[in-house]
Amino acid sequence: MTNSLIPGGLLIAIEGIDGAGKTTLANRLADVLRQAGAEVVQSKEPTTGPWGMKLRESAATGRLQPEQEVDYLLRDRRQHVEELIAPTLARGGVVILDRYFPSMVAYQGATGLPLDELLAANDFAPRPDVLLLLDLPPATGLGRIRARGDAPNHFETEQNLQRCREIFLQLQLPTKQLIDASQDADAVLREAHAAVIGEVTRRLGSNAPLDDEQLRSLQRLATASLA
Structure with missing residues (x-):
């Protein structure tokens, strides 16, 4: 099947605290959209690039100063946008991100840094077309982390x-959509899938000019099934 390209691409960001099930949802949602013919690129932040790895290492060895974390995250995100996110969207692909700039606002904002300044520092980053916020109590998330055999990091x-x-x-x-992540994985997927279909349907109903192939691509995604 030839990949269906979406005019302007589709940026889906999955957010939430640790243990909320972001990676599981990203993988399952990507499978559904690929089966519908979309070109799907999955990624996560921090990335495995040089700046992202500095952040990943600090999770195990001890947190950096908040301002240093912000500096590394912004450098990592700029590279991520330039090398992967923007090119994929430009060619009409779907990008699914396991964490994006809202995580920086939440995690570095939790240290006391001003939220409005953190948001403003990310003005360069494309805004998600669909932002899926998986919400659950921290104790539940930590229980899941321990259940999979991991020790909570810093x-x-x-x-x-x-x-x-x-x-x-x-x-x-x-574009934030709140999803109760204490539900089972199938229920979370259904809600996430409905949010994505809602965005695709909105585009079909807009007055934006579409050629025949673009129209068919959106229609295929709008009718994507979980079966």
């Missing part, structure tokens, strides 16, 4: 995750 204390959760919930971003 970012994953219950107190810190509670502050992050509160910031995620208060963020006013236009």
Whole structure:
């Protein structure tokens, strides 16, 4: 099957505290959209690039100063946007991100840095067409982390995750869709899938000019089934 290209691409960001099920949802949602013919590129932040790895290493060895974390995250995100996100969207692909700039606002905002300044620092980053916020209590997320055999890292204390959760919930971003992540994975996928189909359907109903192939691509995605 030839990949269906979407005019302007489709940027889906999956957010939430640790243990919310972001990676599981990203993988399953990507499978559904690929089966519908979309070109799907999955990625995550921090990335495995040089700046992202500095952040990943600090999760195990001890957190950096908040300002240093912000500096590394912004450098990592600029590279991510330039090398992967923007080119994929430009050619009409779907990008699914496991964490994006809202995580920086939540996690570094939880240290006391001003939320409005953190948001403004990310003005260069394309805004998600669909922002899926997986919400659950920190104790539940930590229980899941331990159940899979991992030890919580320096970012994953219950107190810190509670502050992050509160910031995620208060963020006013236009495409944010709140999903109860304490549900089972199938229920979370159904809600996420419905949010994506809603965005595709909105584009079909807009007055934006579409050629025949673009119209067919959107129609295929709009009728994508979970079966």
